[in-house]
Amino acid sequence: MVAFAFRRLLQFIPTVLAISLIMFVLLNVLPGNAALMAAGAQDRGMDAKYVEQMLKRWDLDKPLYIRYLNFIENLARGNLGRSFLRGENVGALVLARLWPTLRLALAAMLIAVGLGIPLGFLSALRQGSWLDALSMIGAVSGVSVPQFWLGLLLMFFVSVRLELLPTSGYGEGGLAHLVLPALTLGAGYTALLARTTRAAVLEILKADYVRTAEAKGLPRLTINAKHVFRNALILVLTTAGLQFGSMIGQTVIVEKLFSWPGIGSLLVDTIFQRDIPVVQGCVLLIILIFLVVNLAVDLLYALIDPRIEY
Amino acid sequence: MNETLRHIRSCKNLLIGGIITLVIMGVAVLAPFLAPYDPINQADLLRSEEPPSYTFLFGTDIQGRDILSRVIYGARISLSIGLIAQCMNSLIGVLLGLTAGFLGRWWDDLIMGLTNVMLSIPALVLALAIMAVLGPGLFNVFLALGFTNWSFSCRITRSQVLAARSLDYVTAARAIGYGRVRIMLTQILPNIMGPILVVATLGVAYAILMEASLSFLGLGAQPPTPSWGGMLSTAREQLFTAPWISIFPGLAIFVTVLGLNLLGDGLRDVLDPHTTRRRR
Numbered sequence: 001m002v003a004f005a006f007r008r009l010l011q012f013i014p015t016v017l018a019i020s021l022i023m024f025v026l027l028n029v030l031p032g033n034a035a036l037m038a039a040g041a042q043d044r045g046m047d048a049k050y051v052e053q054m055l056k057r058w059d060l061d062k063p064l065y066i067r068y069l070n071f072i073e074n075l076a077r078g079n080l081g082r083s084f085l086r087g088e089n090v091g092a093l094v095l096a097r098l099w100p101t102l103r104l105a106l107a108a109m110l111i112a113v114g115l116g117i118p119l120g121f122l123s124a125l126r127q128g129s130w131l132d133a134l135s136m137i138g139a140v141s142g143v144s145v146p147q148f149w150l151g152l153l154l155m156f157f158v159s160v161r162l163e164l165l166p167t168s169g170y171g172e173g174g175l176a177h178l179v180l181p182a183l184t185l186g187a188g189y190t191a192l193l194a195r196t197t198r199a200a201v202l203e204i205l206k207a208d209y210v211r212t213a214e215a216k217g218l219p220r221l222t223i224n225a226k227h228v229f230r231n232a233l234i235l236v237l238t239t240a241g242l243q244f245g246s247m248i249g250q251t252v253i254v255e256k257l258f259s260w261p262g263i264g265s266l267l268v269d270t271i272f273q274r275d276i277p278v279v280q281g282c283v284l285l286i287i288l289i290f291l292v293v294n295l296a297v298d299l300l301y302a303l304i305d306p307r308i309e310y
Numbered sequence: 311m312n313e314t315l316r317h318i319r320s321c322k323n324l325l326i327g328g329i330i331t332l333v334i335m336g337v338a339v340l341a342p343f344l345a346p347y348d349p350i351n352q353a354d355l356l357r358s359e360e361p362p363s364y365t366f367l368f369g370t371d372i373q374g375r376d377i378l379s380r381v382i383y384g385a386r387i388s389l390s391i392g393l394i395a396q397c398m399n400s401l402i403g404v405l406l407g408l409t410a411g412f413l414g415r416w417w418d419d420l421i422m423g424l425t426n427v428m429l430s431i432p433a434l435v436l437a438l439a440i441m442a443v444l445g446p447g448l449f450n451v452f453l454a455l456g457f458t459n460w461s462f463s464c465r466i467t468r469s470q471v472l473a474a475r476s477l478d479y480v481t482a483a484r485a486i487g488y489g490r491v492r493i494m495l496t497q498i499l500p501n502i503m504g505p506i507l508v509v510a511t512l513g514v515a516y517a518i519l520m521e522a523s524l525s526f527l528g529l530g531a532q533p534p535t536p537s538w539g540g541m542l543s544t545a546r547e548q549l550f551t552a553p554w555i556s557i558f559p560g561l562a563i564f565v566t567v568l569g570l571n572l573l574g575d576g577l578r579d580v581l582d583p584h585t586t587r588r589r590r
Contacts, residue, residue: 018427026439140575144568146519148526149560152545156553167549249432253523257546267435268527271442279442286435294430 142191
């Protein structure tokens with residue numbers, strides 16, 4: 001187990017390096033030279049002296065490979081550079097937005113796990129019933145519905161019509177502001193989890209050990225709780241973990257819609273301002289969370305399921 | 311008995327999904343004949359934010375334009391972006407997957423490494439990073455979506471090639487002296503088209519959702535272009551005065567994506583009965 005964890009951690013490093021390279025090339029080399037634009041060269045015409053000054057100030061006059069090495073060196077020290085526009089430290093700027101994003105994603109995950117798993121479990125046990133049909137229709141719809149539209153509808157019916165919850169914003173960090181964004185973000189994942197759970201349970205119901213349990217006369221409830229549910233959970237938890245990672249990516253839209261002060265809304269705002277170091281910081285942090293979550297899921301999976309040997 | 315029921319149900323998915331997709335495609339093609347008003351140049355501030363009525367079935371937006379006409383024309387943008395972006399993705403993915411699976415060795419390692427890296431970046435975030443550099447605009451959305459979502463096509467193609475590589479028909483083709491390129495393109499590819507097509511169908515749905523998301527964020531189609539996501543980008547501010555603006559474009563995205571997802575699921579069940587039996 002320790003050896004596996006160590007190996008898995010070692011694999012982590014090349015992935016991070018490859019991603020940092022892709023991001024660096026993307027944000028620094030592609031046509032348009034975004035860094036130069038952010039330095040203000042375009043707004044002020046082609047004042048050659050000013051451009052030169054800015055290039056020097058942001059180290060943009062150095063060759064690319066040196067810039068990449070500098071970037072990696074700084075990254076290893078946890079230094080993400082300074083914002084083009086505000087001059088602030090990007091690391092501090094981005095980290096300040098971390099908790100709202102994590103809070104939103106965790107709440108959404110809680111909804112998805114709390115609703116999706118029981119729903120999928122029940123539909124599998126009552127395969128072909130109206131509950132099964134209904135929840136499977138819900139599952140396909142949940143995957144197809146655009147999040148921002150669902151959010152708008154919730155906003156309209158719950159906040160504007162019924163005046164139950166605030167339309168948007170973070171408030172004082174209370175629960176009232178969290179409910180709608182979390183529901184919006186969680187809906188699609190609830191659907192996915194219900195689908196996964198249903199498929200996993202149906203698979204397990206056919207397994208030999210379930211038939212054995214039936215044959216020795218165990219009550220249905222015991223079989224379902226002890227044999228079916230527990231084994232399905234292993235499969236389902238892996239999916240849930242992987243979904244949590246992709247949910248972090250999806251927070252961008254929900255945060256923007258609900259004016260939620262997380263990494264995602266910072267990312268969108270700075271894209272419009274062409275503040276490339278901050279964009280880079282946001283993107284890297286989101287990817288890092290995604291990778292760490294996947295790593296944790298892998299390790300947890302090995303821990304939960306004794307059949308897996310590495 | 312159960313098996314038969316399941317078969318009928320998968321056909322139902324295919325049928326419903328196919329009909330929805332065909333209708334949306336028809337709307338996109340026939341947009342100039344179906345739309346009652348001009349989607350762009352019909353602004354009339356006196357008719358701003360009118361609720362749905364017989365004259366304007368879906369109501370009007372803040373500039374007095376007919377929302378129904380804009381939703382109808384929006385089908386063209388969504389579908390063309392979805393189809394073109396996924397064609398690019400499929401082309402890249404199939405080409406890489408085919409060669410990786412068939413040639414193997416260091417090429418396979420390289421492509422699989424690249425695929426895994428692509429899979430570890432959330433697609434929306436990658437698209438946003440590309441849009442950050444290229445700037446907002448519809449053409450840039452093509453680029454951001456067309457080059458970022460090929461990893462699924464690549465993986466499915468590779469796994470199919472690996473399974474097919476040792477089959478008799480490939481050995482036979484080798485024995486007659488077919489070259490590697492010829493075997494890949496004329497022998498293996500036609501035999502593994504099914505799964506590739508399923509992934510592509512679901513990919514179109516995904517690309518449409520992504521385009522709508524980018525346009526919603528203000529990075530995609532720029533006004534006055536009638537794009538579904540773009541029509542919703544200012545809807546939040548008008549939620550109190552004109553909620554119908556939020557409803558119809560979103561409904562259009564939902565129905566289109568639902569249709570394509572059903573079509574993809576149905577195709578998978580019909581084309582590949584083996585996985586169905588194992589999957590459920």
